[in-house]
Amino acid sequence: MTFSPETHTAAAEIIARYPAGRSRSALLPLLHLVQAEQNCVTTEGVAFCAEQLGLTAAEVGAVATFYTMYKRHPVGEYLVSVCTNLSCALLGGDEVYDRIREQLGIGHDETTPDGQITLEHAECLAACDYAPVLTVNYEFYDQVDADSAQAIVEGLRAGQRPAPTRGGPLCSFAEVSRQLAGFADPRPEGVAGPGVGQPSVAGLLLAEAAGWTAEQAPAGAEAKGS
Template sequence: MSVVTTYAPEVEERLRGEAGQIISRYPQARSALLPMLHLVQSEDGYVSARGIALCAELLGLTRAEVSAVATFYTQYKRHPNGQYTVGVCTNALCAVMGGDIIYDKVSEHLGIGHDETTEDGVITLEQVECNAACDYAPVVVVNWEFFDNQTPTSAIELVDELRAGRPVTPTRGAATVGTFKEISHVLAGFEDGRADEGVGAGPATLAGLQLSRERGWTAPATDEARGGGAVEGGTVPNPYGSAERPPTTPDDTDPAGKRGPAGEGATAEEGKQ
């Protein structure tokens, strides 16, 4: 199979136009590289060789420099990705709550492992270190939209719905999940008009805020922050008084206290004595 190394003229014209909008947001062109990579990924479904070449040309970078960034971050794919990236969190809290089992069951059900894609090209499965939603563990994300409090059964139903081409509704966020290419375009900095859809933060996330309001807790004032932390009914004193670190205590061999708490500043000759 031949590899297409350039974009069709109309596609390249559109990409260059959008790239120009991205670059204009930064004082230095090379700072636009991260959203630019999302841009070419929104076209190809991964960071392709032609996408790397276009980024390098427009930003005045070498292809090696662009590739170095593209291979560092896991949101950039170096081979064709599925329409939906399903990420199962197996980090500490999600794992304890069943994340490992969910991943194993979904992997078995789909017949693929980490960073592999189903034969129909619909789903790429990922074992994620953290989805940053520990208050709803175990969590699964689909193209970075949250599906909270999952079970093996609900996760399998989720991927079956995706493969059947039926829309799925995240627990929080947009009303439906966009495709990998669509979300990549949003990550490149182009709004899709869906920022205000759905629930932004659920009860578990807001529990601490609600409790603090009910009990009248507020952030400590500047003096309190230096001297101790604010708690209900008063403050916990800093064991070092108002100092931010333990005070230096001079000893007989360092009467001026110039060496610090660990004898810092002693000369090499003094250290031999």
């Protein structure tokens, strides 16, 4: 496959961000760029990145297969990731995943026949304070249960884009891949919303209410070490 002129131009722009002699640092955004065009990182995508950076296909492939955000077969328009790690699992993450799996009729790392939704269970989505969580194209839907998760997926299948709990408005997998390559969301509404909610700052608010500072331990707390 030949990549589009737009992708070639964008690749040159990405590489130009880095100092001379450090162009291999552009590999991660370049992989996102080719993924934006093909909805995955193909053999052709690996070869394209290698050619642009003067690397071997083996060097590029080693990186592409290390990070889970680089997909090796086409992803649907929406990548639905359900956290099934400890905090989320204890609060119902497995039930959320099972409900969506039954709803879509697909399993982990599979895509619906219409190419619309890819499902995966994730080991951790780094949002334990909002457990259980799922993401759609890496945008967060916090404190979901099986019913609310099913409603989100029903909205996607109906052509809607349910508003995430935090972050920016939902976009397609190809669009978010291009953003991860370092290009701004061109949509007028594509401005990130709240990034932090009450659960993330609960400890900070407690410390402020108690008058604690970084320089002093809470009243009555035993000093540790010297």
